[in-house]
Amino acid sequence: MTYLAKNLTNGGRELIAFRIGDQEFCVNIMSVREIRGWTPATAMPHTPSYMLGVINLRGAVLPIIDLSARLGMRPTEPTVRHVIIVAQVRDKVVGLLVEAVSDILTVTDDNIQPTPDISNDFERAYARGVLAIEGRMICLIELEAIFSHLESEAA
Amino acid sequence: MDMNEIKEIFFQECEEQLAELESGLLRLNDGDRDPETVNAVFRAVHSIKGGAGAFGLDDLVSFAHVFETTLDCVRSNKLEPTAEVLKVMLKSADVLADLTNVARDGGSVDQARSKQLIRELEALANGEAPPPAAVVEAPAAKPAAAAPAPVVNDEGFVPVAFSFDDFGGEEDVLIVHPTYEISFKPKADLYSKGNEATLLLRDLSRLGEMSIHCNMEALPSLEQMDPESAYFSWKISVKTDKGEDAIRSVFEFAEWDCDLEISLADEGTAAEMTDEELPMQPVPFDLSVLDDEPDAPVGVVEEEERLAAVHESAATVAAAEVASNVVQLASTASRAAAEPKAAAPAAAAAQNTAQAASAAAPTIRVDLDRVDRLINLVGELVINQAMLSQSVIENDNNGTSSINMGLEELQQLTREIQDSVMAIRAQPVKPVFQRMARTVREIADITGKSVRLITEGENTEVDKTVIDKLAEPLTHMIRNAVDHGLEMPEKRVALGKNPEGTVRLTAKHRSGRIVIELADDGQGINREKVRQKAIDNDLIAADANLSDEEIDNLIFHAGFSTADKVSDLSGRGVGMDVVKRSIQALGGRINISSKPGHGSVFTMSLPLTLAVLDGMVVTVAGQTLVVPLTAIVETLQPEASAIHSFGASQRLISIRNSFCPLVDVGRILNFRSTQANPVEGVALLVESEGGGQRALMVDAIQGQRQVVIKSLEANYTHVPGIAAATILGDGRVALILDVDAVVSASRGQPLKLETSLAAAG
Known part of the structure; x- marks a missing residue:
């Protein structure tokens, strides 16, 4: 049984779609806390390159992750036009740097096609399906899978 | 509720x-x-x-x-x-x-x-x-009957199964029940605690035949009357076979809030009462019963002693007319009659009791969540105040305006609020130390060793979170000290030591931190064994040249245990590394010094609070960092003549003719790839827990500030070399430097290694 079959209910659900480079991704709207503009982050030593640093989110220290770099694509050069998606991943809150938020989608399970059979394990690890919306392809990703290291490192 | x-x-x-x-x-x-x-x-x-x-x-x-x-x-x-x-x-x-x-x-x-x-x-x-x-x-x-009044129960009897039930049996034969005289004068507290004299009297009436006289003399006129005060008192006589304990149990929850005297009626007492006060008929039979008893030798048989005491009590009360005394004193007096030698301390004790009860400072119980919420809010207030100050200063070049003065006062106030709020959470370490006493006893029992725990400074106060998290590592260390540190009594005697081992637990404040020391007078660390074990476990190379201090510190490595046999207590190999990690998680350091044959001393230094610290704000490679002020010994501007190269990459700085290694913080934290020129920066002389001084090179000092500690772990993970984060006046996050980690990194233990070790454990 796939993740998809286990977790999707029959009713519709909402996804937030965003752009990284020329690709579109989406995540479950329930894991998104807020969306805010880019502010310079405080760099941290000895962290992976996708870890841009930390910012102050109303008194909390929020780590900012370059999602593009995290997904193995080109590192982002953040500008004021970039946005940060503040998302809840398990018990932590992280900021995801993306180029722009493009859409809010209401989909049912039928709209989501299984991930095509690809060779790259990494992509298979986070991709949970693809959606065809108005001729675009949007990849549904699972944040928990991307940030599984957050927990193991902290433990 | x-x-x-x-x-x-x-x-x-x-x-x-x-x-x-x-x-x-x-x-x-x-x-x-x-x-x-x-x-x-x-x-x-x-x-x-x-x-x-x-x-x-x-x-x-x-x-x-x-x-x-x-x-x-x-x-x-x-x-x-x-x-x-x-x-x-x-x-x-x-x-x-x-x-x-x-x-x-x-x-x-x-x-x-x-x-x-x-x-x-x-x-x-x-x-x-x-x-x-x-x-x-x-x-x-019979648990109910076995719950007599606390201090009243002075007679030292083994209760319930004997005495009054048996006594009652005798009385049944005589077809007579003793009559008790009860003087009951409620205080205002009795009513304010929801007790009700009527209900007490009604309960009392269930015990047997009862007559009540209410004394209303104390009642003032209506306009002088305090409606929340108590003016009535009662004189009650009850004829019952249930015994004095049953009467006392009626008053069990009211006892502290009233003057209560219970005595067995006899001629003396009866004679005191005028008809007006107490319309009752003295019963002759009970006197005859009592008259038989006092002749029996006191203290030989429990019943007799009990009875004698009750009788003495009645007689003493009657004779001395201590009508207004509280019941404790009355029964003390009864003991005075029975055991004259014990009278003085007992009476003093009764008085002390009363004093102690009234002298205790009033306290309230508050949900910890509420305190924490308050602390968080105050933390935000401090940040906001700092941000406000900064923006005022930026917009106002004239530094003497009234706004500035107001801001300064605000700053002072916020700081005071913060201190006060922190003080709410400060608790003495006493409870933790007391738990350790138990741990010591249990381990001493299991190991067959004789151990004495001496605690000092148990009233030293520290934040509650620190206390809560202290118990576990401390237990571990105490176990280790007793199990591994102390020798068996025979061996100690052979070594010319006191067969009873001593474990000393000390807490004290030192320069804004709490220092907890655990010392034992056992065998100390067997360095040869530790070294061998470390080599066996591939922790060090076989030919590694280690100082004594370094060998001692090997016991903090994961998976290290020198116990020959694995015991229930310690030696599961999760010992000291866990201790070290939990202490570090608290922002503390642990250190060991050991003298073979004389014991080991573990020294833990912990922050007093996990919420704020005084820090020096510095710039390193364009980044703003906060260095905890407690770590800094002095700051200095290095001169070119004081910098000496040492070997390939090391540099030393001479400070008053002693040489101290220079540590480039920017290099250690990987913020830059080449060493900065020391002459262009500032050196912070720091002292680390591991001993020894280091000069940390930073680019510039921005100022000194109290900062609110924000956890990095809450949303991310531990970052080597960084203790925590904080939010500065401009709203940006600044990282707080982990001075000790940086210093140990400069000793050649790469920061990353330490994390991987920690992660592995």
């Missing part, structure tokens, strides 16, 4: 009482013979019993009851609190704590152990008197 909440309060109070109990017993163990100490111990057990009875916790009641009985023997000087006796009592205190925990959290206790202790306690209590066979069943059978 529902029952569960009340129960929760009871358990909280139990914890306090248990702590009081243990510290009292330990004081007795140290030779303290102050009657007040014995009383405090007795009161603690009694209060637990009383509360437990109210909640129907029978196991707890029956154990507490036996314990109380034995303590009462000590209190009445029938039982000398020798070391042997106290050993049993301390164990009993542990079992009582276990029973309390079980009552709260469920689970089960070691029945065999508590049974054994009950037997030992009873044996002690009955050391002199013939053992009443029914005692084992007695407390369980």
Whole structure:
């Protein structure tokens, strides 16, 4: 049984779609806390390159992750036009740097096609399906899978 | 408030009482013979019993009851609190704590152990008197009757199964019940606590034939009357076969809030009463019953002593006219008659009790969440205040305006608020230290070693979170100290040491941190063994050249245990590295110094609070960092002539003719790839917990500031070299430097290695 079959209910659900480079991704709207503009982050030593640093989110220290770099694509050069998606991943809150938020989608399970059979394990690890919306392809990703290291490192 | 909440309060109070109990017993163990100490111990057990009875916790009641009985023997000087006796009592205190925990959290206790202790306690209590066979069943059978007034119960009898029921039986033969004179004068507190004189009197009337006289003389005129005060008093005579205990149990919850005297009516008492005061008929029979008894030798048989005491009490009261005295003093007086030698300390004790009760500072219980919310809010306030100050300064070049002065005052106020709020959370380390006393006892028992725990500075205050997290590592270390550190008694004698090992636990404040020291006088660290073990475990190379200090610190590595055999207590290989990590997680450092043959000293230094710190804000490679002020010894501007190259990449700085390694913070943290020119920067001379000074190179100092500590771990993970984060006045996050990690990194232990070790463990 796939993740998809286990977790999707029959009713519709909402996804937030965003752009990284020329690709579109989406995540479950329930894991998104807020969306805010880019502010310079405080760099941290000895962290992976996708870890841009930390910012102050109303008194909390929020780590900012370059999602593009995290997904193995080109590192982002953040500008004021970039946005940060503040998302809840398990018990932590992280900021995801993306180029722009493009859409809010209401989909049912039928709209989501299984991930095509690809060779790259990494992509298979986070991709949970693809959606065809108005001729675009949007990849549904699972944040928990991307940030599984957050927990193991902290433990 | 529902029952569960009340129960929760009871358990909280139990914890306090248990702590009081243990510290009292330990004081007795140290030779303290102050009657007040014995009383405090007795009161603690009694209060637990009383509360437990109210909640129907029978196991707890029956154990507490036996314990109380034995303590009462000590209190009445029938039982000398020798070391042997106290050993049993301390164990009993542990079992009582276990029973309390079980009552709260469920689970089960070691029945065999508590049974054994009950037997030992009873044996002690009955050391002199013939053992009443029914005692084992007695407390369980009649817990309600077995809960007499705390301090009243001075006669030192083994209750319930004998005495008044039997006595009542005799009376049935004579077809007469004794008449008790009760003088009952409620205080205002009685009413404010929801008690009701009418209900008490009604309960009393169920015991037997009763006549009541209400004394209303004290009642002032209406305009002078305080509606919340108490003016009435009652004189009651009850004819009952239930005994004095039954009467006392009616007043059980009211007793502290009223003047209560209970005496057996006799001619003397009756003569005191005028007809107007008490319209009652003295019953001649009970006098004849009593007249038989006082001739019996006091203290030979429990019943007789009891009876004699009651009789003496009545006589004394009547004779001395101590009508207004509280019941404690009355019964003390009765003992004065029975045992003149014990009179003076007992009377003093009764008075002390009253004083102690009134002198205790008023406290309230507050939910910890509320305090934490307040602390968080104040933290935000501090940040906001800093941001406001900064923006005012940026927009106002003229630094003397009234806005600036107002801001300065605001700053002062916020700081004061913060200090006060922090003080709410500050608690003495005493409870943790007391738990350690138990740990020591248990391990000493299991290992067969004789150990004495000496605690010092247990009133040193530190933030509650620190205290809560301190218990576990401390327990671990104490176990290690007793299990591995101390030798067996025979070996100690052979070495010319006191067969009793000493473990000393000390807490003190030192430069804004709390320093906890754990010293044992055992064998110290066997460096050869540690070294061999480290080589076997591939922790170090076989030919590594390590200093003594470095070898000692090897025990903090994961998976390191030198115990030859793995015992239940320690030596599971998760020992000291876990300790070190939990101490580090608290922002603390741990250090060991050991002298072979003379013992080891573990020194932990912990922050007083986990919420704020005073820091120096510095710039390193364009980044703003905060260096904890406590770590900084001095700051200096290095001159080119003071910098000396040492080897390939090291540089030393000479400070007043001593050489100190220079550490480029920017390099260590990987913020830059080449070493900065020391002459262009500032050196912060720091002292690390591991000993030794280092000069940390930073680019510039921005200022000194109190910062609110924000956890990085909350949303990310631990970052090597960084202790935590904070938010500065401009709203940006700044990282707080982990000075000790940086210093140890400069010693050649890469920062990353340490994390991987930690992650592996």
